[in-house]
Amino acid sequence: MPAYFVDIIFRGLIKYKQVKFINLNLIKIIYNLLMNNFPKKIPVFPLSNFIVFPNTTVPLNIFEPRYLKMTEDAMAGDRLIGMIQPKNTTGLKKPDLFDVGCVCRIVSFNETEDGRYIIILKGLNRFKKISEVQNSKLYRELLVDYELYNNDEKSENETFEFTKIKNILDELKLLFQKRGYQINWKDLEGQNVYQTLSALSMASPFNILEKQILLETKNLEERQARFKEILNTYTSDFSNTKTVQ
Numbered sequence: 001m002p003a004y005f006v007d008i009i010f011r012g013l014i015k016y017k018q019v020k021f022i023n024l025n026l027i028k029i030i031y032n033l034l035m036n037n038f039p040k041k042i043p044v045f046p047l048s049n050f051i052v053f054p055n056t057t058v059p060l061n062i063f064e065p066r067y068l069k070m071t072e073d074a075m076a077g078d079r080l081i082g083m084i085q086p087k088n089t090t091g092l093k094k095p096d097l098f099d100v101g102c103v104c105r106i107v108s109f110n111e112t113e114d115g116r117y118i119i120i121l122k123g124l125n126r127f128k129k130i131s132e133v134q135n136s137k138l139y140r141e142l143l144v145d146y147e148l149y150n151n152d153e154k155s156e157n158e159t160f161e162f163t164k165i166k167n168i169l170d171e172l173k174l175l176f177q178k179r180g181y182q183i184n185w186k187d188l189e190g191q192n193v194y195q196t197l198s199a200l201s202m203a204s205p206f207n208i209l210e211k212q213i214l215l216e217t218k219n220l221e222e223r224q225a226r227f228k229e230i231l232n233t234y235t236s237d238f239s240n241t242k243t244v245q
Contacts, residue, residue: 038080038103038124038125038127038146039078039080040143040144040145041141041142041143041144042080042081042082042103042127042141042142042144043074043080043082043139043140043141044081044082044083044084044097044101044139044140044142045060045067045070045081045082045083045084045139046085046095046140047083047085047086048085048086048208049085049207049208049211050083050085050202051085051102051201051202051211051212051214051215052083052102052104052121052123052202053102053123053155053198053202053215054123054124054126054149054152054153054155055122055123055155055156055194055195055198056122056123056195056198056199056202057107057120057121057122057123058120058121058123058202059118059119059120059121060118060119060120060121061116061117061118062117062119063116063117065138066138067139068116069139070137070138070139071106071109071119074106075106079105079106079107080103080104080105080106080124081103081104081106081121082104082142082144083101083102083104083121083123084097084098084100084101084102084129084142085098085101085211085212085215086098086208094140097129097132097142098129099128099129100127100129100215100216101129101144101215102123102124102125102126102127102215103123103124103126103127103146104121104122104123104124105121105122105124106119106120106121107120107121107122108120124152125146125149125152125153126146126148126216127149128144128145128146128147128148128149129142129144130142130143130144130145131143149218155194155219156192156194158193158194158219158220160193160194160220161193162193162196164193164224165193165196165197165224165227167228168197168200168224168227168228168231169196169200171231171235172200172204174235175205175231175234179205181203181205194220197220197223197224197227200227201214201215201223201227206230210230213226213230214226214227214230
């Protein structure tokens with residue numbers, strides 16, 4: 001359905017909202033799905049050393065009361081939450097956040113016997129933080145903008161030669177072996193370049209800042225270049241003492 005027809009229908013339903021049988025919240029969710037028009041205000045889950053790229057999926061174990069509530073609210077609505085890294089991990093209740101994160105949809109939800117939620121997130125689109133919403137909720141919310149990464153929907157179709165990341169794979173295998181990481185390299189190498197490089201960026205032993213650098217890259221060419229720069233700081237002594245600024 002053309003986007004302008006969706007828009008006309010939606011605005012018409014809003015105009016006549018006095019019709020009691022119309023569920024406006026459901027209509028808004030459907031509208032966002034059809035238009036790929038993500039909300040400007042989203043709940044966020046600040047998590048260190050955890051980044052998500054569009055068109056990737058990751059599991060998440062939810063156990064803190066504030067994020068249990070956030071998950072419940074998301075499941076009752078559009079199932080969207082934003083994943084973003086805090087700038088520090090010093091135990092602050094509301095640490096400063098990096099400027100860029102990724103809005104994700106909960107695509108799988110399970111509750112454990114001890115009250116935890118096991119969810120699977122699918123990355124949809126990266127966002128840039130505008131400001132934090134002052135609220136009375138247990139969890140944080142941000143006003144965000146998606147314009148900086150408006151090509152994320154097509155990111156998986158980006159053409160890129162696998163040979164350009166072969167050296168990265170070879171060096172990472174050695175680094176992961178030294179660190180005791182277990183990776184299914186066969187499955188990883190069977191994916192396309194976008195999925196492979198995204199998975200490596202997310203699963204790498206890099207620090208918070210280094211992962212954030214990778215998350216903020218605009219395309220595969222820039223991402224593999226920055227990945228190489230970061231990786232080079234590890235391959236000499238496999239230490240975590242150097243970072244790319």
